[in-house]
Amino acid sequence: MWTTLGYLARRCGALLLTLAVVVVLNFVLVRAAPGDPVRILAGMDQPSPEMVEALTRRYGLDQPLAVQFWAYVRSLLQGDLGRSITFERPVSQLIAQTVGPTLLLTLTATLLAFALGVALGTVSGTRPRSRLDALLSLAAYLLYAMPPFWLGMMGMLVFASWLGWLPTSGMYDVRSPQTGLAHWLDVAHHLVLPAATLALVQMPVFYRVTRASVVQVLGDDFVTTLRAAGLRPGTIFRRYVLKNALLPSVTMLGLQLGYVLAGAALVEVVFSWPGMGRLTLNAIYRRDFPLVMGIYLVVSAAVAVGALITDLVYGWLDPRIRYG
């Protein structure tokens, strides 16, 4: 009990530390960057005097650094991520609007990638060095080496532009009904290409981890015991090997999150998916620094929380950690 609580406390501590480092980084980077922080925050080289005045006041740029930092932290704690210059709206509002589509895309893709990766990894791991294994491994390498945006563009070219099976961009058709089942089917239709792209580039990670752990677990001593006890290989595999071999893949779910969100951002740009990735692109184009920093902060927090959740799930799955 105490060890479980201690474990929880340690993980939460790590989470808070990560967030703190990200906040400090955010603060320091803007001020350490070459050029005037006001110009950076204004996103232009010649901001109007009113603008300079407003930004200086808002971020307390005429105050000592410590005061500025404290003001920054205080506003963050109040949920204020700053104000977008180009959209002239709070950053938090903009992110809240785009987080849904991003979640839909990443969750769908990750689940697909996990299921596919684990299934194929199991197939390969049970017959290492076979022809099928070589084929699957090669495919995994190929997919892993593909930039997600490029794979997305190629998919779009073939399935949307040439074959016309799938829509090229967006999340739904404005001409379709905006409610009910029809709307969701429309969204699903639009989701196919971006989700498949993101799933395919993630899949190799789960495939490789699963394959390696299946191979390893199959060589473990307890498998020999069960084999000596006369259990069928299939039974041993289903009831013992799988559970042991799945654990590392579950860890990957958490470790991968940063990579997945980066991939999602690029895929969103390709398919004009109305998520945070596209918001990021807009912010970059317009040099909207408060928005970029806000997105960075939120993504970091999401990754840290994801890692925490994975740790907890892992601890729940693996008795060695639960009671360790």
Next chain:
Amino acid sequence: MTRDLAAPEAGGRPPAAAEPVLEIRGLRVSYDAPTGRVQAVAGLDLVLRPGDSVGLVGESGSGKSTVALAVMGLLPAGGRVDAGQVRLLGRDLTTLPEHELRAVRWRQAAMVFQKAMSAFSPVHRLADHFVDVWRAHRPERGRRARSLALERARVLLEAVGLRPDALWAYPHTLSGGMLQRALIALALVHQPRLLILDEATTALDVVTQAQVLSEVARLQREFDLTTLVISHDIGVVAALCRRVAVLYAGHLVEEGPVQQVLEAPRHPYTAALVRAFPRLRGPRRRLESIPGTLPDLTRPPQGCVFADRCPRAAGACREGPPPVEHSGGRMVRCRFPLGGDAGA
């Protein structure tokens, strides 16, 4: 909880001339190695009659564990039986297809491994292992199988000196000694006729080892087990076995009743091995070693495998295989064996 420990069908002790439980004839096993094929077991004969307890002693590289794995049909990749027979209750296991071998395993012959720490799946409770091992050889299914298996497991765990609620523990929460006992209990689930103990107490501390050894000795009687004890420790073998077989470089060099062999070894290797063991009683003396190393088993020597390290070896020993001599229930494979009463 009142069930008998032993199988209901197991009656009194069979007559001495009964069919052997295990009969190994001319067994040859080899492994793939980077430098060629290693002749791990080179023509082994060993017979275990019902109720027998035989100790197979030898140092690392002698091939003793290979014998156990060959009997169970569990040789690792790269290892294979080149010749000979392994008859378990009359059936030759070396020719049995895998699915028939599976039916034999654990019901007729079970094995306790050295590394109990890794012999259980780390993410399963002990109970899962007992239930699945039970199901593997029983017709019952579902809840009934589970409750029968657990009942059996509780009886066996108590028999090896564990509390029945150890069933609900995960392996990493138990000590090495407890896991080793649990593994012995698991081996007895289907009341095997033959129990192979492969260095089963080697990893344990002296006190725990003594506890486990005395429990095994009791189980041998209560379950009417025929046991093959593999160990590098002649003390362990003396504690558990009536007969001992000494293995060197894949060859059986001497065999006979434990006391006789240890007190008056006839093979020079056995004699040297016995002398190398420090004793708790008797005079304190300088310990003796056997100079030299094992021969290269990828190129086994023409003559006696021990000739290079043997103080009695003569030219003839290196030219051809040594003769085998049987007398008074003892066997020795040596051209110049030590006299009947020339002891350690």
Next chain:
Amino acid sequence: MPDVARQHDGARQPLIEARGLHRWYGSGRSLLARRPPLRAVDGVDLVVYPGEIVGLIGESGCGKSTLGRLLVRLEAPTAGTIAFAGRDITHLRGRRLRALRRQIQVIFQNPFETFDPRYRLRQALYDPLRIHGLPDAERRIAEVMERAGLPVDRYLDRYPRELSGGQLQRAAIARAMLVEPRFVVADEPVSMLDVSVRAEVLNFLLDLRAQRQTAFLFITHDLALARHVCDRIAVMYLGRIVEEGPAELLTSAPRHPYTRALLASVPDPDAGTAASPALRGEPPSPAALGTGCRFAGRCPLASEACRRVEPVLEPAAPGHRVACHFPWEEQRTP
């Protein structure tokens, strides 16, 4: 042949002397989980005289290896002092500690791991001489290797993987002996070797003692082996020494119930029956020690007093000390 009758005369100065040595691990620094510390070594007094071989016996986890590492200063004690030749070395650091290492050496359990596999024996043997700035490297190496039965012309240019376990352990001893230490901790030096080659390693140690008066702490779990090698034996249980005395006496007429149990547990090739289990259960965790005698929970003789008051190591006979309220009184002649 170890000298059984070596008498401890009070005037002789101890070579190494540990007083009230403690080594606790993990002192519950975490905010939520205040775990009790693991008391690996928990108040040990130990003395080794020049030229003496002292056996340290115990089951795994009793703290014997930790004690060994403390004495060679591979670890720092939590409390207590270590004196070497009358000088306090408990808190030596840096250059002075490295200089001390010429006097105190260690031999490890696993011969296959003792040498860095990347370097030939020549390099491995030259290193200690370079570190301590000793001249005549060639001659010293040749001499000690000859004694180890590993002539330099055949073995110096080999890599560790080209030697057998017994040869490696002899080379390890040779390396430790190059700097001519006065005290050596040998931590289970033969437990990973085959029985047939153990003697050549042990006899090498005994010869060195005879020639150079090197003192040894011989850590082992094997009582029978300790009996043949050591002058004196100390038995350790859960971080404390519970009995200490001349090797022959301790193995023939032990006074502490734990020592008696250990002896009774050794499978004896001469007895021919399974040793009756002398003790039930397993030692408690060294992180969960209560008051009183730490052996009380398993002791057949334990009384209420044993559970309340921890016995201290007291002389039971000349050179024989026992930490027990009810030591075995029956005196047998060895």
Next chain:
Amino acid sequence: MRADTGRHRRRPGDPGRATDLELRTFWRGYVESRSGPIGLALLAAVALVAALAPVLAPVRPEAFTDALLAPPGPGHPFGTDHLGRDIFSGVVYGTRISLLLGVVSAAISAVVGTVVGAVAGYAGGWIDEILSRLIDVFLMIPVFFLVLVVIMLFGNSLPYVMTVIGLTIWPANARLMRAQALSLRERTFVRAAVALGEAHGRILARHIIPHGIYPVVANTTLQVAGAILTEAGLSFLGLGDPNVVSWGRMIYEGRVSMPHGWWTTLFPGLAIVVTVMAFYLIGDGLNHALNPQARERGA
């Protein structure tokens, strides 16, 4: 040690020197992996292209020609983009940029990671406490977004991009090296060196780093691939160095001509896939050769 298979026995008097044997074993493991040699061959081809770029490319990659968005054909084997630049020349010259960026970034990461990890793992105590906290935190920070922010703030010239990528990915190497150092520190031969009085710096340099470096080397190969992909992603978002022709930038610029000029994006993308694959395969081969346990089990 009491395994009886005879496979791990060390036999005195084995012919051959141990280092040669080690190298031979390593190479056999590498070849056995199958992916290793393929990766090496691919990399050799890519490196050859980079070296011979001026010979292979018909024109300078930045040169405008009259053929706007010309499909692949004679003269322009990979076609031209909407400004008339030759795609083939771009792909060929881009090889140099990608290799340079990947290798430099990964090298920075390897050096920083090895030093930080080795010191943390070997020193232990509060030094390790602080360094491993640092490693953990930086491992959790989403690298791509951090690089993106830094590039926006500090500028996007190629040296900047290389350095920033290198300085954000070292924690993975540090963690590997730290784990190695932690376990090596407990190895008997390191303890023996301490007991002999060897200085800590020498132990790090002679025992810890030489033994622990292999996983870092394997991971660094993978990081070369990762860095190339990261740069491509940055360029695709318009954050690459505008003064060099990189594959990511070509795809970024080719996007406007999709779907009428598929060749503007297909070929640079394929170039990325081939190069990145080469490094992945090499890394896999290295891992295979360095992990005898996995090798025995056929992984």
